[in-house]
Amino acid sequence: MNTLPVVSIKNLNHSFGEGQLCKQTLFNINLEIYPGEIVLMTGPSGSGKTTLLTLIGALRSIQEGSLKILDQELRGTGKNKLVKVRRDIGYIFQAHNLLKCLTARQNVQMSLELHSDLSRQETNDKIEGMLQAVGLGERMDYYPDSLSGGQKQRVAIARALVSQPKLVLADEPTAALDSKSGRDVVEIMRGLAKEQHSTILLVTHDNRILDIADRIIHMEDGYLAQDTSTAAATGVLSER
Amino acid sequence: MAKIPLSWAQLTHEKMRLVIALAGIGFADLLMFIQFGFRDALFESAVSFHAQLKGDIFITSPQSTALIAMKSFPQRRLYQALSFNGVTGISPVYLGFGLWRNPAPDKSNTRQLMVIGFDPANPIFEMPEVKDNLDKIKLSDVVLFDRASRPEFGPVAEYFNQGKPVQTEIDNRRVTVKGLFTLGASFGADGNIITSDLNFLRIFQSRRSRGLIDIGIVHLQPGTDVKAVVAKMRETLPQDVTIASKEEFIAVERKYWEESTAIGFIFTLGAAMGFIVGIVIVYQILYTDVNDHLPEYATLKAMGYKDGYFLSVVFQEALILAILGYLPGLGISVGLYGLARTATSLPMYMNLGKVVTVFTMTVIMCSVSGAIAVRKLQAADPADIF
Numbered sequence: 001m002n003t004l005p006v007v008s009i010k011n012l013n014h015s016f017g018e019g020q021l022c023k024q025t026l027f028n029i030n031l032e033i034y035p036g037e038i039v040l041m042t043g044p045s046g047s048g049k050t051t052l053l054t055l056i057g058a059l060r061s062i063q064e065g066s067l068k069i070l071d072q073e074l075r076g077t078g079k080n081k082l083v084k085v086r087r088d089i090g091y092i093f094q095a096h097n098l099l100k101c102l103t104a105r106q107n108v109q110m111s112l113e114l115h116s117d118l119s120r121q122e123t124n125d126k127i128e129g130m131l132q133a134v135g136l137g138e139r140m141d142y143y144p145d146s147l148s149g150g151q152k153q154r155v156a157i158a159r160a161l162v163s164q165p166k167l168v169l170a171d172e173p174t175a176a177l178d179s180k181s182g183r184d185v186v187e188i189m190r191g192l193a194k195e196q197h198s199t200i201l202l203v204t205h206d207n208r209i210l211d212i213a214d215r216i217i218h219m220e221d222g223y224l225a226q227d228t229s230t231a232a233a234t235g236v237l238s239e240r
Numbered sequence: 241m242a243k244i245p246l247s248w249a250q251l252t253h254e255k256m257r258l259v260i261a262l263a264g265i266g267f268a269d270l271l272m273f274i275q276f277g278f279r280d281a282l283f284e285s286a287v288s289f290h291a292q293l294k295g296d297i298f299i300t301s302p303q304s305t306a307l308i309a310m311k312s313f314p315q316r317r318l319y320q321a322l323s324f325n326g327v328t329g330i331s332p333v334y335l336g337f338g339l340w341r342n343p344a345p346d347k348s349n350t351r352q353l354m355v356i357g358f359d360p361a362n363p364i365f366e367m368p369e370v371k372d373n374l375d376k377i378k379l380s381d382v383v384l385f386d387r388a389s390r391p392e393f394g395p396v397a398e399y400f401n402q403g404k405p406v407q408t409e410i411d412n413r414r415v416t417v418k419g420l421f422t423l424g425a426s427f428g429a430d431g432n433i434i435t436s437d438l439n440f441l442r443i444f445q446s447r448r449s450r451g452l453i454d455i456g457i458v459h460l461q462p463g464t465d466v467k468a469v470v471a472k473m474r475e476t477l478p479q480d481v482t483i484a485s486k487e488e489f490i491a492v493e494r495k496y497w498e499e500s501t502a503i504g505f506i507f508t509l510g511a512a513m514g515f516i517v518g519i520v521i522v523y524q525i526l527y528t529d530v531n532d533h534l535p536e537y538a539t540l541k542a543m544g545y546k547d548g549y550f551l552s553v554v555f556q557e558a559l560i561l562a563i564l565g566y567l568p569g570l571g572i573s574v575g576l577y578g579l580a581r582t583a584t585s586l587p588m589y590m591n592l593g594k595v596v597t598v599f600t601m602t603v604i605m606c607s608v609s610g611a612i613a614v615r616k617l618q619a620a621d622p623a624d625i626f
Contacts, residue, residue, distance in 0.1 A: 059542055059623040080546075087544035093625055097539040099246075101253035106244050113243060114544050 004071055006167050006199045007033040007056055012065035014051060025051050027222045029065070033199055035166070038190060038212060041203045043219035049203050050171065052219065056201065057169050058085040070166055087114045090160030090198070092170040092189070097156070098144045104131060104155045105140040111159045130158040134188050150181030154188065161192050168193060170202040179208055186212050247556035250529065257525065264521030265565025265602065266572065271514025272598050273573035273590075274580075279507035280594065281586035286497045288424050288587065289354075289432075290490045294366045295331065295457035296466050297321070297473070298489040302482045306496040307354075308428035310335055310454040317481045318456030324472060326464035331362035333455040334440045336448065337429060342394035343408040351392050353431030355383075355410065357440025364457055365421075370434060373419035377436040383410075384419040388585055389431030396420075413443045424585060427497065456481075511601075518605040522561060526554060526613035534620045542622035550617050558610030562602045569602075570595065 014026035025048045033039055043049045054060045055067060055074075061082075062075040069085055077085075090111075098107045108127045112118065118126070131140050134154040144152055153173060160168060170189065174182030186202075186209045193200050202213070210216065218226035251258050289307060299318055301311040315332045322330060334357035339350040358364045360374040369384070376382050385406075387397040397420055399406045406417040410433065423432045435443075441450055460469060466485050473483045484492065498504045530537075537550055570590075577588045 054623045057542065083544055083546055085544075086542060089544075091539075091542050093539070095535075095625075097535055097625060099249075099536045099539075101249040102244065102246075106249075109244055110246075110540065111543055 003035055005032040005034050005068075006037075006070060007031065007201070008066075008068040008071075009056075010066040012052075012055070012062070012067055014048075014055065014060075014063055025222050026055075029224050031217070031224060031227075033201060035199055036194070036197055037214045038193065038200045039202070039215045039217060040210060040213035041201065041217045041219060042205070042210075043225075046221075047219040048222040049219045053169055053171055053201070053203055056167075057089055057091065058082045087163075088165050088167065090163070090165040090168040092153075092156050092160045092168065092173050094172040094175050098152055098159075100144050103141045103143055104136060104147070104158075107144075107155055108159045108162050111162050115163050126162055127158075130162045131155070133192060134158045135184075148181075150177050150185065153177060153181070153185050157185065157189055157192070161189075161196065161198070164196045164198070166198055168198050168200045170200065170204075172204055172206070173202065174204065174206045174209060182206065182208065245556075247553045247560060250533065250553070251557055251560060257529070261522065261525040261561050262565040262568065264525070265518060265561060265606070266569035268514050268518025268521065268605065269566055269569030269598055269602055270573055270576070271517065272511045272601060273569065273594065274576060275507045275510035275514060276594050276597065277573070277577055277580065277588045277590075278586070279504065279511075280591075281580075281584075281588040282427075282503055282507075283494055283497055284587045285425055286427050287490045287493050289356075289426055290486075290493055292367065292423065293333075293364055293455075293457065293486075294459075295364065296460040296464075296486060297458035297470055298484050298486065299456035299458065300454070300482050300484070300489075302480065304454070304482070306428075306493055307335070307426055312448070312452040312454055313456075313481060315451050315453045315456060317477060318453065318458070320477060321456070321458045321473065324469060324476075326460045326469055327458055328461050329362060329459040331358055331364045331457040331459070332437065332453040333358050333364055333457060334437055334444075334448070335454040336440065336444050338411040338433075338443060340393055340431060340433070341409045342392070343396060343399065343406055344394045347394065349392065351390075351431065352429050353386075353389065353393065353410075353433055354426070354429040355433045355435065355440060355443060357435050357437045359437045365434070367421050367423075369419065369421040373421075376418040377434065377439065379418075381413065381415045381439055381442060382418045382435065383415045383439065384421050384434040385417045386423045386432035386434075387420045388422050388424045390425070390585075393431045410443050415439075415443070424587070515601055515605055518602070519609050522558065522606050522609035523612055525561070526558060526609055527616055529557065530554060530613055530616045534616075535625060537617065537620040538622045538625045541620060542625065547617070550620070551614055554614050554617070555607065555610050558606040559603065562606035566599055566602045570598075 009029050009031040012026055012029040013024065015022050015024040017023055029052065041049045055062060058069065058074055067074045070088060072085055105127055108130060112123050112126065131137060134157055136151060136154055139147065174185055177185060189200060190212050215229050217224060301313040303311040318330050318332055321327055336355045337352050338355050340353045342349050360378050363371060363374060373384055377384060385396045396406055396417055400417055400420055407414065421434060441448060460466060470483050470485050574590050577590055580588045
């Protein structure tokens with residue numbers, strides 16, 4: 001491919017703790033993710049996948065190796081720059097983490113406020129459009145208390161995608177949902193991502209959703225054990 | 241769309257917690273208002289006598305420190321003041337403390353009160369009740385009684401208003417009450433009597449000789465430059481008297497009570513304790529608030545909000561709490577001042593000074609709490625929410 005990778009990792013190592021308690025959690029990670037790809041990361045607990053996700057998401061400092069997001073090297077970048085990088089990434093957590101004191105609409109708006117170059121009308125349109133796209137057009141002014149788990153996760157998706165980030169990171173988004181809601185959630189994510197030409201990196205244990213991926217990465221004991229395209233892994237041609 | 245007021249949304253989302261916070265701040269403000277109120281009222285009452293005196297320049301002995309400790313001086317200096325330009329008249333004032341006997345037949349306790357004596361030809365008070373009774377005090381052993389004196393002095397006002405004759409003794413001298421006025425307690429005595437200079441000398445004949453006065457009041461032509469005349473007198477008259485304008489006269493008395501007694505310290509300490517109580521309460525609220533919202537803040541940090549944003553949210557919350565909590569505190573304090581006025585006869589009033597002081601202290605109180613509570617924000621680590 002001639003296009004620049006969205007995520008480019010070379011020889012990444014990472015450890016936790018100091019001195020005698022120092023434990024290495026990531027060993028020599030090399031990975032490239034290209035625009036528009038939907039990549040799933042699987043692996044047992046303690047395999048280092050969450051650590052890798054936090055490093056890619058500019059939420060932790062890089063200790064050793066190179067990690068570039070949208071061609072921006074994160075190693076050695078100052079705190080302010082890291083914060084700016086985060087604004088170009090959409091985050092979806094297992095525990096949606098919506099602000100309880102704000103409505104669905106306001107939660108989504110919190111994400112747009114970081115990109116202040118839009119007019120009032122444009123902002124409003126984007127928010128309503130996104131909430132409708134996730135199927136919550138009727139509940140825009142509801143508080144999280146009045147929404148089901150699946151609905152809350154959909155608001156979280158709207159919040160993560162409303163500013164059209166180039167990269168979307170999701171950590172077990174379907175873990176707390178039943179199979180129908182879980183399926184809906186990842187279909188919405190995939191649909192919107194394809195529309196916006198975003199890249200998705202999704203960490204999951206959930207076997208039910210493996211088919212949405214273009215690639216599956218398997219982590220084990222801090223090593224990138226396997227990197228297969230879904231076509232090869234599941235024997236099914238995926239849509240591009 | 242307007243920026244989302246996260247601080248307001250967070251505070252109003254948990255109504256119970258908000259109400260408790262406002263109650264806490266209101267209570268702390270109440271404590272401060274009450275302490276300052278009593279302090280100011282005491283100082284006011286200490287100078288209420290001075291404020292009621294009618295005159296432009298006041299001459300006293302340099303050895304007089306406060307109303308409770310006046311040194312008499314010969315009235316010669318007061319008469320010398322007559323020779324200055326702009327002076328229209330003088331009024332010598334005699335002050336003394338005597339034991340008043342309760343006129344009620346079943347009680348005959350005595351209690352000290354202040355006796356004020358002056359020449360009815362040169363009155364020293366504007367009070368209509370005194371002016372109207374000047375002829376009465378010219379009569380031998382006739383006095384006017386302060387109805388704001390404490391009940392321990394006896395039901396004098398009651399008897400007088402019923403038309404009953406009120407006869408009793410001051411320092412064993414029989415006197416008759418022929419009129420009432422209102423002045424109020426000072427630190428020296430919580431009862432007052434007004435009478436003529438001659439009657440005063442009759443009461444205190446063993447202790448005071450004629451011509452030894454405590455205050456010499458000088459009256460100036462309206463429009464005269466008081467400061468200039470004061471300066472001239474200070475230059476010309478010998479150093480055995482102190483010359484003061486009315487403001488200076490009041491200020492010296494006030495200063496005595498503010499600076500050389502424990503009163504100021506006691507009430508300021510009380511107010512400081514209210515302030516500390518307020519800090520503790522608001523800190524508790526803000527800390528719990530920050531703690532409860534840590535996962536949400538961590539999420540926002542992950543989305544790309546800067547640390548400064550959260551600092552401003554906490555301080556905005558502190559400021560909103562300060563303003564909302566102050567208003568009920570102020571309202572209740574005004575009511576309490578009224579109650580205290582009735583109960584103590586002290587001049588407790590709300591004024592701009594106290595309103596501004598307590599508001600400023602409320603804002604500082606909430607800001608300090610906010611500043612300590614923001615340290616908890618550092619625990620909001622976005623890397624931990626994955």
